[in-house]
Amino acid sequence: MKGNTIFFLFCSLFLVSFLEDTGAAQAGTNYGVYIVYMGAAASTNGSLRDDHARLMSSVLRRKENTLVHTYRHGFSGFAARISEKEARSIAQKPGVVSVFPDTQVELHTTRSWDFLKYQTSVKIDSKPNTGNDQSSSSVGSDSIIGILDTGIWPESESFNDKDMGPIPSRWKGTCVKADDFNPSNCNRKLIGARSYDDSADIKTTTTTTTKYQKKYDDSAATAPAKLHTPRDTVGHGTHVASTAAGSTVASASYYGLADGTAKGGSPSSRIAMYTVCSSAGCVGSAILAAFDDAIADGVDVLSLSLGAPSYIRIGLKSDPIAIGAFHAVDHGIIVVCSAGNDGPESESVVNIAPWILTVAASTIDRDFQSKVVLGGNKVIKGEGINFSPLKQSPEYPLIYAKNAKKSGANEAEARNCNPDSMDKDLIKGKIVVCNNVGDENYSAREKISVVKGLGGIGIVLIDDKSSRVASTYGSFPATLIKSNDSAEVLSYINSSSNPVATILPTVAVTEYKPAPAIAYFSARGPSYDTMNVLKPDIAAPGVDILAAWIANDTSQTPQGKEPPLYNVISGTSMACPHVSGVAATVKSQNPTWSPSAIKSAIMTTATQTNNMKAPITTDSGSIATPYDYGAGEVTTSGPLQPGLVYETRTTDYLNYLCYIGLDIDGIKAIAKTIPNDFACPRDSNSDYVSNINYPSIAISKFDGKASKNISRTVTNVGGDGKTVYAVSVDAPSGIVVKVIPDQLTFTKNNEKLSYQVIFSSSTATSLKEDVFGSITWTNGKFKVRSPFVVSSKSGDNDEYVL
Incomplete structure (x- = not known):
């Protein structure tokens, strides 16, 4: 692939890249980082450390410290730098469930919450079943949302603690100190912030897809990895945290677009950030360490906008998210994860373990439109976010990229605005129409770069898939139009001796219909491991979501502007925290409910109709199915009283492990609590999964x-x-x-x-x-x-x- 990979920091979120050579992680050595998973933590912390040390010493003959992480709170195990031979030897030891190489991974609002409220038809009682003496004004204040992501920008107004009460006494977490982060950065809203040493040496595999428009500047892909600080250097974690539980902030916008009052789904909930990702990706051993700490810290909800791409069929005993989530749920924590962005292909959904609440992405009723005006003032609807400096009148030369083909170049490549395919003299000073339908070789952002490099002053991309997902292009005039509209544009170019046009700056259109629709990139079912659990579970807003951003990002700042305090991005990453916020509110009002009860309440009260009172569709117009959205679009009030x-139950999950092939010894090692009389059915097979x-x-x-x-x-x-x-x-x-x-x-x-x-x-x-x-x-x-x-x-x- 010739495109950059940083889009997955917002969309694919958690691209797992297994070591191509599991024995070599450092140049000149034959050692790599391996995770040794030993199941439930059944003994005290001190005993566990001794167990890990004895296990290591029984295999290793080296004196140097090889440990990277130790897991001892919610489950037992460690990550260590060892050889492949040593890993195989440890895997044979009693008490070891699995040993697998560490993974290098890369990452998967104003109007969205109001839109969800309008879509909810269920009326709830005025006196919710809180189980305590909470007033309605403090709903959610006792819920703690743990977020595994790129960190947080604590100075954002979305994390102010105005009018918040004392931190819940059950909170056992901490705010760590780093070069650019102090414990004083935490408050009654941001109550915890941890980071993890990125000492694991992991080989990175370049992603091989350009299906999605890139949502972030190329320079971020080469930024240094920083897992040793809770401060967000990417923006993703800050965006996710404010979507789930951001405080209410008036007059938030992206340079005037999408302006309104920003708030999270559970604005009274507390936030605990666990930094496991950087611009260079996430590390599986750090993800497990964060799960381990979060269980001990006392969070109620864990939100992970992370997930493997569909082509990596990662096994249960080698999946750090599935392992960590199992133990979190066993400790009463609901785990919410993004479904991935490899849609709309079938069997592309990830995070498919039944104990995870898996979230697909949908649109809301806001559209970012940047129109094209042709000569004669014919207006063509376009999509995208730009702050075009061009005049309103159509007076700029317009050319179809195919007509600017360079001598000797391939016509198809020129039509698609591929590098080294167009004549600079024919492009300079013109608005260029480029084809982006079915071209998997180059991203929209790369084509814009090509046109800019040749002196073009604007670009009109023909793109059916991405037209409802607004990418941000800064000051450069760029917009996307659909194929059926492109016919009129191309006809105008071909019939005019002097075709002209202009691209107007973006305006936000609300009450757009139909909405919601399932985003093209949102991963689809059925599940790749067993068709007897329906995944994804639920859909939530994940397209063009405005939320807090890091305050020092100049990568796409329009000329003459300060870096944005809020940003608009898309992905199942953005859908996940919407559901996490709902889950936190449900937990606050029903504090004794189990994770599965909260999950059920969210799923069984979902809606399947859009704002036209018609069935929800995909963004291509077809009727959506449960493979697209699970139970439907999440509602905000329905889950509070589901009936x-x-x-x-734990027994259901234990049976699930039997049905997918684990034996009773393996299950006993994994599970914290297991009935004495529990045994796997004799004829266990995946058909029985349907009965959990x-x-x-x-x-x-x-x-x-x-x-x-x-x-x-x-x-x-x-x-x-x-x-x-x-x-x-x-x-x-x-x-x-x-x-x-x-x-x-x-x-x-x-x-x-x-x-x-x-x-x-x-x-x-x-x-x-x-x-x-x-x-x-x-x-x-x-x-x-x-x-x-x-x-x-x-x-x-x-x-x-x-």
Whole structure:
């Protein structure tokens, strides 16, 4: 690939790059950093350190200190610089679950929260079930959101602690000191800030995709890695933190665009930042160290805008996010992760473990438009953020890049504005129309650089995919138009002897319809490891999100302007903290709820309709399915009182581990608490995954001949005591769905009742494609909806290596 990789700091977020040579991490040596995972932490800290030391000494004969990190709070293990041979030897030792090479990884608001509020149709009681004496004005103040990211800019007004009460006494974390960060930078909002030594020597693999418009300046890709300070040098962590829990700030904007009152989803929640990423990427061993510390510190929610790309089918026992999240959930912490940005391809969703709440990205009802005005004042709608200095009148020469082809150059390359394909004399002083449809070799930003380098004064990119995702181009006039609009532009150029145009500076348009729509880059299901868990789980705003930014970023500052205090970026990274903020509010109002109960509340109260009261679509216009958005678009008030919840028990997760191939010894090593009588079913296979008590249902290997029987259990949390729920089913053509019983009669709060769902075929033939439907329970006050998917494909994936 010829493009830079920094876009993944905002979109792919957490590009895992395994060592190409696992034995060589330093020039001239044969040592690399390996993670030794030893499962649950069952002994005291001192004993664990002794255990780790004894294990190391039993294998190593060297005297130098090889440890990089030690994990001892939420789980046991360590990261050390050892050889491949030593790693294999340690893997055979008793008590070791897995040993795997450390990974170099790269990273995956004003209007968005208001938009979500408007989309929520559920009305909640005036006296929420808080479980304490909180006033409504302090909702969320006892929730602590831990964020694993690039750090934080503590001076941002989004992190002021005005009117916040004392820090919760259960908080055990700290604010570390660094060259550019002091404990005094923390306050009652930002209560914790940790960073991790980036001493692990990891080989970086260059990404191989240019599908997405680059959202950040190329220079950031070569910035020095800094994991030893909580201060954000990238911007990503600051943006994510303020989206999840930023304080209310009036008159926030990006140079006047998207102006309004900025706030996080849970503005009264506290923030704890764990710096595990830099502009150079993230380190798996540091991610595990952050999970370990966060468990001991006392966070309620963990938000990770990180995830592997779809082409790396990382195994459960080698995935630092899945491992860390398992132990966090086991300690009562809900873990929210981005779904990844390798969409719209099928099976591109990541962070697919059932204990993770996985978030897809959607648009909101705001659009950033930069119009093209042709000669004769014909206006063409364009997209993108620029502060064009051009005049409003169309008086600048306009040329199609193909017509500026350099002698001897390929016409297709010239049409796409590829490097060394156009004649400088024909480009200079003109607005250039470039094709960006189906060109995977160069990014939009690279093409802009080419045109600028040849003296062009503006660029119009023909791009169907990216047109609803506004990239930022500073003062250079740049805009994206769709193919159906490009025909008129090209016709004008071809029919005019002196074609002229101008590009207008961007304006923000609100109440845009339809919205939400699922973003083209948002990763899609089904899950690559088993089709019997539906992923992603939920969708949230992730396109053109305004949030706080680092105050020293001059990379794209328009001429004559100061660096921005707020920035507009896109990605599933931006969707993730929206759900984290909702989860923190739910936790505050329902402090005794488990992570799975909070997850269920968020999923079963999602909406599937847009602001036109029509089904949510993808940004290409097709009707969205659960593979696009899981249960639907998150709502803000619905999860506070969901009526019923599906609680996924520890036993469900243990059974899941059985079903995907772990033996009982491996499970006992991993899990902190396990019933004495627990045993894996004799015929464990991935088909049984469908029966874990999940808020959605996914079935594979449906051949139309035999029926599939699925069980679920719900808990009454509606607060009404005695109540009756009746079921309704939305089933696709050819599928018969029967629910037994069809009514659930509860006699008290917190009562649990179970039901069966029998799936059969009305045609006794195999499905030609995956089909979708839903099961909804309602008592007249609450609606509890579970989506389902039925597939004839196999749920087993031999490529998913444990």
